[in-house]
Every structure is written in structure tokens, then in C-alpha cells.
Amino acid sequence: GSEETRAVQSNLTSRNPQSLSVPRILLWSPHLEKLGTDRLIYLRFRRKRHSSVRATLLWHDFHYIKIFICIMFDRSRANQTAGQIASRQTNSPPPASSSPSSSSRKVQRSMSSHAGPTPFHRRMSYIPRDAKEWRPKFKWHFYDNQGSYNQWFDWLPLWMRVGYWSPVAVLFIVGFYASMYLHKPSPLEFAITKTDDVGFWADCAIFAWGIIVVLKARYDMGAISGFWISYTGWSWGILTFRAGLEAAAKILGPSRPELAAKLAVWGSSLRFPAAVAAFVTFTIWNFLLFPIILLKSMPPGEKRQNFLKFNFGFFMTNIHGLNLPMAIVNNIWGSSVRLFTESDLYVAYLVVALYSALYLFVMDRIGLHFYPIFCPRTAACALSFGMVLYLYWWCMQKGNELILYLNPELELTVG
Numbered sequence: 001g002s003e004e005t006r007a008v009q010s011n012l013t014s015r016n017p018q019s020l021s022v023p024r025i026l027l028w029s030p031h032l033e034k035l036g037t038d039r040l041i042y043l044r045f046r047r048k049r050h051s052s053v054r055a056t057l058l059w060h061d062f063h064y065i066k067i068f069i070c071i072m073f074d075r076s077r078a079n080q081t082a083g084q085i086a087s088r089q090t091n092s093p094p095p096a097s098s099s100p101s102s103s104s105r106k107v108q109r110s111m112s113s114h115a116g117p118t119p120f121h122r123r124m125s126y127i128p129r130d131a132k133e134w135r136p137k138f139k140w141h142f143y144d145n146q147g148s149y150n151q152w153f154d155w156l157p158l159w160m161r162v163g164y165w166s167p168v169a170v171l172f173i174v175g176f177y178a179s180m181y182l183h184k185p186s187p188l189e190f191a192i193t194k195t196d197d198v199g200f201w202a203d204c205a206i207f208a209w210g211i212i213v214v215l216k217a218r219y220d221m222g223a224i225s226g227f228w229i230s231y232t233g234w235s236w237g238i239l240t241f242r243a244g245l246e247a248a249a250k251i252l253g254p255s256r257p258e259l260a261a262k263l264a265v266w267g268s269s270l271r272f273p274a275a276v277a278a279f280v281t282f283t284i285w286n287f288l289l290f291p292i293i294l295l296k297s298m299p300p301g302e303k304r305q306n307f308l309k310f311n312f313g314f315f316m317t318n319i320h321g322l323n324l325p326m327a328i329v330n331n332i333w334g335s336s337v338r339l340f341t342e343s344d345l346y347v348a349y350l351v352v353a354l355y356s357a358l359y360l361f362v363m364d365r366i367g368l369h370f371y372p373i374f375c376p377r378t379a380a381c382a383l384s385f386g387m388v389l390y391l392y393w394w395c396m397q398k399g400n401e402l403i404l405y406l407n408p409e410l411e412l413t414v415g
Contacts, residue, residue: 142365149367156369165376172382173360176389180346180353188343190268192261195250195336202329203247209318209326210240217315229363230370232285234355235277236319239327242270246330271331272344273351276395278327280388285320332399333406340396340403348392356385 141147147161148154195203214236217224227233245267252260290311298304310316330336360376369375373384404410 140365141367143367145367147364147367147369153367153369156372160372160375160377161367161369163377166379166381168379169376169381172385173356173376176356176385177353180349185342185346188269188346189341190265190343191338192264192268193336193338195246195330195334199330199335200247200250202334203243203250206243206326206329207240207247210236210243213315213318221315226368229358229368231277231355232281232319234351235274235281236323238270238351239274239278239323242267242274243326243330245270246336268338269344269347271338272340272396272399273348275327275331275399276348276392277351278323279395280391281320282324290320332403337403337407337410339400339410345393345396348396349389352388352392 141162143149145151146158148156153161214224214227217227228237245263249260249264249267252263294304294307294311298307311320356374359371359374363370364376374381
């Protein structure tokens with residue numbers, strides 16, 4: 001609609017009268033206007049054989065064509081380039097014009113694209129001025145918090161919170177999930193053992209105490225939703241749930257034998273996951289994380305005293321101290337113990353797979369990084385996951401040896 005546009009069109013028509021019958025698209029990019037340029041991109045499309053289209057550039061500036069294509073395929077890079085060019089143009093003298101009148105004339109640009117409806121007018125062929133976004137973008141993080149929920153994890157480097165995952169970590173995670181599907185033991189078998197009265201009341205006490213600890217923590221501390229998305233929370237939940245299932249199976253045995261048998265199998269399947277998770281939580285927190293946090297992260301004085309008070313409080317003492325003795329009862333020592341098998345190891349690995357899916361595909365997108373050693377943006381993530389899987393296998397082997405040592409009568413059944 002401007003005088004410059006009409007001049008370009010009349011010049012091109014006078015040179016090639018047949019161009020009137022050729023579909024044309026006049027592209028005007030709002031991003032080019034941000035760069036401060038008055039160039040136009042004028043393309044003439046000509047249909048060839050086999051439905052192919054050839055674009056002939058009639059009047060252009062190669063530098064701004066390059067920027068235009070950069071905008072189409074890399075918006076972030078284009079914005080950076082635009083800022084650099086705009087800063088250079090503010091310091092450079094204005095270009096020389098052919099006449100004094102043209103230097104003082106300002107072209108009033110339209111608020112929409114000049115392109116008319118043609119057979120080759122497609123959504124992806126231009127960027128309209130009034131469009132905010134011309135292609136959808138997938139955002140990994142749910143919130144614009146630079147990968148730190150409520151700024152709780154600003155102490156971590158930015159590359160551990162934002163960015164692409166390491167290919168090594170991706171391959172390991174995909175291989176782990178695929179092996180869980182391909183190497184599932186068939187069938188999954190979990191032996192049901194009879195429990196005497198002492199074992200039954202022990203399971204009832206463990207189940208009730210697990211619920212009491214959580215309710216008291218909810219009453220004293222308020223919201224404890226973060227506890228249930230932590231590995232410690234899953235460990236405590238599995239420990240409590242296992243004892244409740246086996247106690248309910250013994251209660252319902254006389255009246256509902258079929259339901260009692262199912263509950264007994266489900267409780268038996270959680271024996272090794274409860275024991276190994278309690279062992280990992282107990283050892284890693286008390287012998288690794290607690291000393292490091294106390295001596296390295298907490299300065300002497302009030303903060304260290306508050307941390308010690310919190311760690312030896314009622315809630316932390318139970319979930320990081322009493323959890324291991326509670327997991328030993330009727331799993332490692334008691335009247336209803338049994339040896340662990342490959343089915344038990346598979347269920348434990350299944351719990352790891354489920355928690356890793358929660359940690360990597362939900363918590364990472366929220367900005368919750370409870371365990372930086374499992375950061376998927378470094379290849380060391382594969383090493384950390386591999387060590388956890390090996391630790392589970394090692395715990396099963398040593399757990400069976402400890403069961404046979406504490407319960408010598410089981411050697412006869414094994415033989």
C-alpha cells in the first residue's frame with residue numbers, strides 16, 4: 001500500500017509483462033521491521049513438472065534474507081541477531097539516497113501482511129505481522145522458574161536444572177525401562193508363609209505406628225506433601241503398607257480365604273522392596289548425607305543447632321532410624337521369614353522404575369531436585385542409576401545370607 005511498494009511492483013511489471021499472470025507473494029516480516037530495515041522480500045513462484053515449485057528472487061538484500069530464514073527456523077537465535085544488528089544500526093550513519101526528497105520521506109507500513117490469497121499462500125511461507133507465535137513450542141518446565149521450585153535449588157548450577165539431557169543418561173534410562181519389560185520373570189511367584197501370633201501383632205504394630213508417625217508429622221509440621229514424593233516417603237509407605245496387607249490377610253483368613261490369599265501375596269511381594277528401601281534410606285542418610293550436611297552446609301551456631309534438633313526430632317528419628325528395625329521384623333527375622341527370589345528383585349526394580357519416572361518426568365519439570373546425583377543432564381546419571389541397581393542385587397544376595405544365618409531351619413527347605 002505504500003509508494004515504495006507500488007514503485008517496486010511497477011518496475012518489475014515493466015521489465016516482465018508476463019509476470020502479471022504469475023502468482024506472486026510479497027512478504028513483509030514484522031521481525032525485519034524490528035531490525036530497522038526498509039527492505040522488501042519479493043518472490044515469484046513458478047510451477048514446474050511433478051508439482052514442484054521454484055522460487056525466483058527478483059529483488060532482495062541477501063543479508064536480510066539470511067536473517068529472515070534464521071527467524072523462521074530459530075527464533076531465539078533470530079532475536080539475538082536482531083538485537084546485535086539493531087545496536088550496530090544505531091551507531092552507523094544513515095545510507096546515502098539517490099535524491100534529497102527520498103531521505104526525508106518515511107514509509108508508513110501496514111499492520112498486516114501484504115500477501116494476497118494465492119494457491120501458494122501457505123501458513124508456513126510467511127510470518128504475519130499480527131501473529132504472536134507461528135509455530136508451537138514444547139516447554140519442558142511447567143513453571144518459568146529456571147528449574148528451581150520456589151528458589152529452593154538455586155544452590156545447584158543452572159546447567160543441572162535447565163538444558164538437554166545427556167545422551168548417555170537417555171540411553172541408559174531407555175535400556176532400563178526396556179529390560180524391565182523384556183526380562184520380566186514369568187510367572188512372578190511369592191511364597192506365602194504362616195505367621196504366628198507374635199508376628200501378627202508385630203505387623204499390626206508396624207502398620208499402626210507408620211500411620212501414627214505420618215499423622216503426627218502432619219499435625220506438627222503442616223503440609224508434608226514433599227515427603228510423599230521423596231524416596232524416603234516411598235520407603236516408609238511401602239514398609240507400612242506391607243505390614244498392613246499381611247496383618248489383614250491373617251484377619252480375613254477364616255471368613256474370606258480368597259481375598260486373604262490375594263492380600264498375603266501382595267504383602268509378600270513387598271517384603272524385599274520394603275527391606276532394601278529401608279536399608280538404603282538408613283545407611284545413606286545416617287552415614288553419608290547427614291554428616292556432609294552437618295559439617296559442610298550448616299555453619300556453626302544457630303543454624304547447626306536447629307538442624308540437629310530437626311534431625312533428632314520425632315519424625316526424622318522414625319523415618320531415618322527406626323525404619324530399619326521395623327523392616328527387619330518378619331522380613332529378615334521372625335516366624336514368617338522366607339528367602340528372596342528373582343521375583344522379589346524384579347518388584348524392587350519396578351519400584352525404582354516408577355520412582356525414576358516420577359523424578360525425571362514430573363519433579364524435574366517442576367524444578368524439584370532432591371537427589372542431584374541423578375541429574376539426567378550429565379553422563380554420571382547412568383553411573384548413579386547403575387550403582388543403585390547393583391546395590392539392590394547385592395542387598396538381595398547378602399539379605400539371603402543373613403536370613404539363613406538368623407534362621408538356620410530354612411537351610412533344610414533350601415536343600
